[in-house]
Amino acid sequence: xxxxxxxxxxxxxxxxxxxxxxxxxxxxxxxxxxxxxxxxxxxxxxxxxxxxxxxxxxxxxxxxxxxxxxxxxxxxxxxxxxxxxxxxxxxxxxxxxxxxxxxxxxxxxxxxxxxxxxxxxxxxxxxxxxxxxxxxxxxxxxxxxxxxxxxxxxxxxxxxxxxxxxxxxxxxxxxxxxxxxxxxxxxxxxxxxxxxxxxxxxxxxx
Ligand SMILES: C[S@@+](CC[C@H](N)C(=O)[O-])C[C@H]1O[C@@H](n2cnc3c(N)ncnc32)[C@H](O)[C@@H]1O
Numbered sequence: 001x002x003x004x005x006x007x008x009x010x011x012x013x014x015x016x017x018x019x020x021x022x023x024x025x026x027x028x029x030x031x032x033x034x035x036x037x038x039x040x041x042x043x044x045x046x047x048x049x050x051x052x053x054x055x056x057x058x059x060x061x062x063x064x065x066x067x068x069x070x071x072x073x074x075x076x077x078x079x080x081x082x083x084x085x086x087x088x089x090x091x092x093x094x095x096x097x098x099x100x101x102x103x104x105x106x107x108x109x110x111x112x113x114x115x116x117x118x119x120x121x122x123x124x125x126x127x128x129x130x131x132x133x134x135x136x137x138x139x140x141x142x143x144x145x146x147x148x149x150x151x152x153x154x155x156x157x158x159x160x161x162x163x164x165x166x167x168x169x170x171x172x173x174x175x176x177x178x179x180x181x182x183x184x185x186x187x188x189x190x191x192x193x194x195x196x197x198x199x200x201x202x203x204x205x206x
Pocket of ligand 1: 022069
């Protein structure tokens with residue numbers, strides 16, 4: 001398993017999970033090996049066949065289902081839903097109008113501010129957040145729990161836990177500095193906007 005999936009697994013604090021969009025099934029294999037009951041699902045039959053092939057290879061008996069998101073799944077049999085490696089809009093569509101577990105572990109490819117805002121509206125708070133850098137790619141994994149907490153705009157944007165993570169903040173600053181270097185000279189508005197963001201981030205990094 002790569003560093004990203006190990007980080008996802010490290011946030012599991014329950015006994016049973018639904019691995020939505022399992023693809024190769026590696027996460028379910030790792031978690032089953034650690035005594036967690038897993039249901040590995042994917043919208044693609046090809047992916048589920050790939051996962052079943054891997055389960056057989058490791059001599060593991062893991063439940064599988066081909067389905068779009070959480071359709072036709074009895075979520076009450078599990079304590080955690082995991083969705084990793086999809087975009088925020090797909091993730092929100094999957095979660096909409098479903099009977100959701102008390103814990104959600106989500107790693108979205110994009111639009112994480114929107115993800116935090118929308119899951120807060122759904123009645124979840126951010127219990128933990130992990131940031132990892134793998135192959136020069138940033139990944140954020142968030143564990144949401146049922147309940148309410150108040151958040152600031154900064155919490156939604158950077159993360160209530162990640163705003164205290166100096167590695168993350170420094171990587172964000174470096175990313176913005178690289179973007180500034182590529183802005184054409186005439187685009188002063190964009191440059192000033194980014195400089196303001198860097199100033200805000202620098203305050204957090206001190
Ligand atoms: C980039 S892979 C991520 C695989 C794995 N979860 C991970 O984090 O490495 C995305 C997977 O989600 C599946 N997928 C996409 N949309 C889905 C949906 N609506 N319901 C279930 N699976 C979906 C794809 O078929 C693919 O296997």
